[in-house]
Amino acid sequence: MADIAVITGAAGGIGFHTALELARRGxxxxxxxxxxxxxxxxAARIRAEQTGQSPETAWWELDLGDLTSVRRFSERFRDAYDRLALLINNAGVMALPRAVTTDGFERQLGVNHLGHFALTGLLLPALLAAGDARVVTVTSGLHRRGRMDFDDLMGERRYSKIGAYCQSKLANVLFARxxxxxxxxxxxxxxPGVAHTDLARTGRPLRELLIAVARLSAQSAEAGALPSLHAATAPDVRSGDLYGPDGFGERRGKPAKAEIAPQGRDDDAARRLWTISEELTGVRYGTFVQQ
Structure with missing residues (x-):
């Protein structure tokens, strides 16, 4: 049986092109x-490009802003498969006005980090069963502007659209490491650097203006998927590494190892975020992990 990859947010943009290329590789x-x-x-577009004995390509419902949906997806996967070779935590939302998920989490942290934390934990037995599984978490160069505000993690006292996004992308880095x-x-x-994606689909005028300016130097979503594909398939990657475009300002270019901001290498913050994430989601990695 072919290896299976789960890719969140792969209905369009970078995630779609990541899924397409992985399917092409079997x-x-x-x-x-x-x-x-x-x-x-x-899924139909990907299947249309495949010939011969094609591996499975399918859409399954998953709402990362709803932990019930995350659990339902994970249970469905465990019922269908006993191992998972690759999980790509790709989905994300960007610079939203303050809103909360079904479970009451600030939406950007809830979708970008907590939903993926829960999904990874619930799929952990299948990942471990694969023997050499990888988890790729898609962050942003803006993690370098992020700060974990543990005293106001959900932005209840003070909220910034971009600040909350940067915090969620820093959380991705801390979680992955x-x-x-x-x-x-x-x-x-x-x-991905700066790429044409679907992040602006539900945007507001200011966010759309910022993205429009950035797109003047943006690369295609297909090119933006290359760092994810490298992280998912290259033989020389190591846990904790970050890959992004090698061009000026890491905005575009070929995949290369990128620098992680000092706050992304803060092991104390990573442990604190892990504990909080287990408490908030109710997903405890337990005996599967080294404490």
């Missing part, structure tokens, strides 16, 4: 996203 792909129409259309420390999984980070 990996079975599960597109995990909220929108049935877009997800099934993406701590996952690699606590488990035998290869836990790698990627960031």
């Amino acid at each position: 990996t079975g792909v599960i597109i995990a996203s909220r929108d049935r129409a877009r997800g099934e259309a993406a 701590e996952l690699g420390r606590r488990t035998p999984l290869t836990s790698v980070l990627a960031h």
Whole structure:
């Protein structure tokens, strides 16, 4: 049976092109996203390009802003498969006005970090069963502007759209590095640089203006997927590494190892975030990990 990859947010943009290329290489792909129409259309596009004995390509419903949905997805996967070779935590939202998830978490932290933390933990037995599984977490170069505000993690007292986004992307970095420390999984980070993606689909005028300016030097979503693909498939990656474009300002270019900000290498903050994430989501990695 072909290896299986689960890719969140793969109905479009960087996630779609990541899924497409992995399917071309013979990996079975599960597109995990909220929108049935877009997800099934993406899966059909990938299947249309495949010939011969194609691996499975399918859309499964997953809403990272709803822990019940995350648990339902994980249970469905465990019922269908006993191992998972690759998990790509790709989905994300950006610079939203303050809102909360179904479970009451600030939406950017809830979707970008906590939903993926819960999903990874619930799929951990299948990942460990694969023997040499990888988890790729997609962050942003803006993690370098992030700060974990543990005293106001949900932005209840003071909220900034961009600040909350940067915090969530820093949380991705801290989580991925701590996952690699606590488990035998290869836990790698990627960031796409500046690419044409779907992050602005539900945007507001200021955010759309900022993205429009950035897009003047942006690369395609297909090019933006290259760091994720490198992190997922290259033989020389190591847990805790970050890959992004090698061009000026890491905005575009070929995949290369990138620098992680000092706050992303703060092991005390990573451990604190891990504990808080287990408490908030109710997903405890338990005996599967080294404390």
